[in-house]
Amino acid sequence: MDPYVLAAERTVHRIGRRDFDFSHQIAVMAVINRTPDSFFDQGATFALDSAVAACVQAARNGADWVDIGGVPFGRGPIVSAEEEIDRVAPVVRAVAAETDVVISVDTNRAEVAQAAIDAGAAVINDTSGLGDPDMADVIARSGVHVVITHSVGPPRMEKPAARFDDVVNEVREFLVERVDRATAAGVPREKIIIDPGHDLDKNTLHSLELTRRLDEISDIGLPVLAAVSNKDFIGESLERAKPDRLAGSLAAMVMCVERGARILRMHDVAASVDAARMVESVMGWRKPVRLEHNTHPTHNV
Template sequence: MFDFDTQVAVMAVINRTPDSFYDHGATFALDRAVEAALAAARHGADWVDIGGVPFGRGAPVSVGEEIDRIAPVIEAIVQASDVVVSVDTNRAAVARAAIEAGAAVINDTSGLGDPEMAGVVSASDAQIVITHSVGPPRIEKPAAHFDDVVGEVQAFLQERVSVAEAAGVPRDRIIIDPGHDLDKNTLHSLELTRRFGELATMGLPVLAAVSNKDFIGESIDREQGRRLAGSLAAMVLCIERGARIVRMHDVEPAVDAVRMVESILGMRTPARLEHNMHPTGNV
């Protein structure tokens, strides 16, 4: 799908939820969700990630309701665009419906918490993002504690990758995500960002989902809606340390920043060459 040795994929976030921490339901309506996804693709997003249930605590959402939220969006996007569609879900039944609707990636924030998830992905051609989190989503949990957050996250991901492979998911269809802020405090997320390169040594594409997270707001004392610069800074550091997919809300500035980093790292040829290229010495 992508050559992660030569490019970084920008994944746009599309929340078909009434209670998203970021947009508070701005794309909950079907037409707005589809419009936002297609606009993201026009602005350069390589993937769009459709979510029907937020990770954080909140009211229960049934499997049927989650499918009703995400399936029509997927179908409309794949009919109108060739952008890669991923679905943010931790339920195997929802993943199955999403793949049938045309999704190419399952973004599982529970890290295969549903024992049937690996089998669903194995039976398809879809890729799986295996994310580190602690326990089931949507519930209140104790204060986060790790003796070595990077080591423990790495061990968790390795174990879950082994589970996926044992279920028949080929290694080249597996992506890992350390899960910034998911059951972690700000110090943990900063440590994951600082030591992101250790995760890249696992030999799998690594996704960084840092956009507008609380660790950014707490680090620079910015409320939601004023975290773009911090999000881009965290994203760039993750890419420099090996991230090859970045999940971002503000698509156009994220795409510009990613393409610039790719150019600096020698992964991308500049879009044009004019400055000081003319024989008259144009400056």
């Protein structure tokens, strides 16, 4: 089946204050981490003014969406819910007042999700896939969108080596079950986005296979988010340090789009937006900004 058609059962989505037609549109989500120990930027946007400025600049650079996180997924010191709220809510409030960009908050706690929604977040990006038993109820009552992501066990914890008999089938089964859990709690299906969770409790071979077979996730029939930017599966595939993974990130991003992903969580906004718009142009979803090359008659001199 065609993953372009299956990118979403309902083609046009109103997310926050913007409309997206995923039959011919790709949304670029900028990563903004208000953490001192973030995976990629190592605290560059930890200060409140830096985080807000980064969100606004991402929107100016063409991002459709900003994803604000207060606690990294990987192992590390525990951050209280109160501290996480103090990190993300002021950023959400300030950005919502500055731009109509879609705002999501990356959290696995229902308490933090509620505070983020109250501050103006339109999406909760739950990397635990509704691990908090109260999360689905918060989403259902608020009417916001939710990203349900595959991971294994709670974030921030040391875990055993990743093992799957068939990573794609197991991720797919997890996502289908969690979508059913969300809808049973009252979350409308059209408010759900799914993410296979590249590198989250998976090794490089798992993430490569998820990328290669992403159409098997897309055929669930919900919008698919691909968070591949600067991940370790790219670094290990190419032997590149984090600052040198842009080319690999863009290649993986395009592979995911070809297999049905329509929301791309990326660090380098300008390059990712250019790549996304180029894919849209090649697919015939978007007209060139201008048309001049070989369009004028040749004059013999």
